[in-house]
Amino acid sequence: MLRGALRFRAKPGLLGRGLNTRKGGSTLDWAGKVPEIKKKIQSFLPGGDWNPLYDTSHLPPERTDVVIVGGGVLGLSVAYWLKRLEKQRGAIQVLVVERDHTDYLAVVDNPPLDLQFNPSGYLLLASEKSAAMMENNVKVQRQEGAKVCLMSPEQLQNKFPWINTEGVALASYGLEGEGWFDPWCLLQGLQRKIQSMGVVFCRGEVTRFVSSSSHMETMSGEEVTLKRIHEVHVKMDHSLEYQPVECAIVINAAGAWSGQIAELAGIGRGPPGTLQGTKLPVEPRKRYVYLWHCPQGPGLETPLVADSSGAYFRREGLGNNYLGGCSPTEEEEPDPGNLEVDHDFFQDKVWPHLAQRVPAFENLKVRSAWAGYYDYNTFDQNGVVGPHPLVVNMYFATGFSGHGLQQAPAVGRAVAELVLEGHFQTINLSSFLFSRFYLGEKVKEHNIF
Template sequence: MLRRLLRLGLGPGLPNRGLRTRRGGFTLGPSVGGIWQQFSVPENVQLSLFSINFLRNINEYLAVVDAPLVDLQFNPSGCLLLASEKDAATLENNVKMQRQEGAKVCLMSPEQLQNKFPWINIEGVAVASYGMEDEGWFDARSLLQGLRRKVQSMGVLLCQGEVTRFITSSSQAETSSGEPVVLRRIHKVHVRMDKSLEYQPVECAVVVNAAGAWSGKIAELAGIGKGLPGTLQGTKLPVEPRKRYVHLWHCPQGPGLETPLVADINGVYFRREGLGSKYLGGCSPTEEEEPDPTNLEVDHDFFQNKVWPHLVQRVPSFKTLEVQSAWAGYYDYNTFDQNGVVGPHPLVVNMYFATGFSGRGLQHAPGIGRAVAEVVLEGQFKTIDMSPFLFTRFYVGEKLQEFSIL
């Protein structure tokens, strides 16, 4: 099996939140672990609905004989998205689409919002959307460990190393428009294993590029994007590492156990962590504020200056919070449209993608894994039509823009 299918990186859609990752390897830190259906792209709603069914029935899929059951510690407290007057119509249209897809989401006026969650300050909120079922958060580490244990029980050998080179063959072809192109097929991958100076050549029939924040670099190694700009041959995989911070704070006066995962107008989000008046949260920086992704050091001033003031404005009781810890991790950030890349590359004919989820990889992992398996084994998407997520959209310039980004 190892010689027939090589998977680079974490696996289809697994999280980069809280990860300390390098090419072809990983370690997993804490994760926000949210799952919600409140997206603007229908396929993302479908992925969440597929995933929640998988997670709710996790031990039907991942149970191993004579091993403990997987406990995801799922907290079904829902997710709450707040919108200003400027974004109210967009949120309302999104909810209409989400309901059509089968999600249990409701709209709330500011008055309804404050009645249900009296700890919230409704200033600046024109409307809110709230997931009534199948939304909340779960333990990412438990999911990853459960997946690893299951595939190992099925005979899969897990290795960790750094991809350094692809061995390919090539042939000439033309696109439908007559553009000359070079088709490539990967036959071997050179991998430098841990604690070894040797480069192990791995023979493979299929390569799945699920290397998260480093999937763009892996694609370059395979020759993707190394052609004339504006051509299919010169179209790069636009995925790069973006550093994000998550903070853990304690606040005995904070919101109670009914608190959902809250995403505010300004991009600040938070949720409860356990039963001891602790909370996780953070905010994605603006393009101008993007931190240096070459290290995982935490900028504590970012929380003090950019996150905490907004938290206090929305939840006044957070004025007395005390930060207890913080960590940084990577998003596999798709700079083109912040949406995933799923399926085959048109020119490197046996490389498939499962990357670019810009922070949503964890919650969509089960659906993305199914989609990649279907297209590899059967040549087409079946459960969910993921064709809008194909690599070719970068070449033709058709964005699949997702506006519900945490």
């Protein structure tokens, strides 16, 4: 059944036709001219406060080629690559719809971008049980050109004398090109860049898709319903109004909420065990990050340490402050209904591992903490990339389960290539297609945290 559906979707020319949605003049040009026209009218009418025209500059355009649901790093990266790879400047219109009103969306004229990159190796520790897996992973990383070394417990002790090597069978340590940066700076930078490339932003919430259906019979004689989204409804802020946006392609980059967006498009609403009944298995999972101070803690050369227990930490700034946490087990998963921090989780589940690995952490003081949502793929904790086999013009860039930031540049490019060229070009991400959920083919990654 799947093969039949996929073949139908891959008909040549389908995407090319889909992208030509515009009829007549562009609403964007009109929106740009509104302030000018208002000024002119006001100049020859009495009463300076009178507002002769309703300002629609906050509304999305009535038509666009691509609607990206979600203005997080994945959505912005797809927008960037769509504009970067377009054949001709202005050839493709892209609208990003973001419902969150955090300030970074408003930044227009910022000073030159400083990502606050802090170069530092990642030190991963493996127990006896996971040592062979680590060795294998490092082999693959080296084949791909990464400078990573393996260390025995003795070598580890010599290089980082503050580590207790008990229970460590092997360690891997990144020698270059690793570190951490400020994700908000990256979002700001991407935001500014893609605005300069002509991408339109809109603050609003995608609440509905209008689509048409056609019925197909697969080679095995089963009937499937193919859907195509024609219109996206964007609910405007502080208003009951919505703006319909005609479009050819929808990118589902709604992070932790992308499962809900898929459902809105009818994905997963079918008999269990069928492709039509297969949901996008992405949901919000709450994760805590704790910041602590430890005057006797390890010094400036401290790498990011990922312990075999799952706990991790790194330095934060210069003043013997540290940041870290640990993912809960399936049984310990906290209620994702709010973003309150569970301080007992640090006490009971994180601190014991930290203090065991770094004895100086016996004496530390937690200074603050926060919680955020992983865009958690419950099937195999990996990303979902590419088109849905039945809702043929919805593409996914989601589900990275805690790794979306580092993978966003590559995924954005891959999705843009799929949309523009119809196939992966520079990087083949076909293992991450939606169809794996139906086929039961997990893409498992080991020794990640």
